Amino acid sequence: MNRVEIAARVAEAEPLRHTPAGTPVLRLRMAHESEVLEAGSPRTVRMELQAVALGDVARELAQAPTGALIQATGFLAPLRQGSDRLVFHIQRIAQAH
Numbered sequence: 001m002n003r004v005e006i007a008a009r010v011a012e013a014e015p016l017r018h019t020p021a022g023t024p025v026l027r028l029r030m031a032h033e034s035e036v037l038e039a040g041s042p043r044t045v046r047m048e049l050q051a052v053a054l055g056d057v058a059r060e061l062a063q064a065p066t067g068a069l070i071q072a073t074g075f076l077a078p079l080r081q082g083s084d085r086l087v088f089h090i091q092r093i094a095q096a097h
Contacts, residue, residue: 002075007096008032009069011048016062026058051088071096
């Protein structure tokens, strides 16, 4: 299964664009910070990840201001065929608590 759920801030978003078929696409950078337990010890996790959203989710995210905290669910996929770089494909969003 390839499913990712993360609370992160919108660090930067490109302008909303549309595919030739008219589907809205939003590319963005998200920033995450949390503390997790690993092998019984606390670990601080700070990272940025590249993300993309399509359709209604893209439209909704395009309205989010920089710094907005969201709860996003989706999957990871290579940037392009054969690439080692991963992109988080956002399928659902909600306001994070």
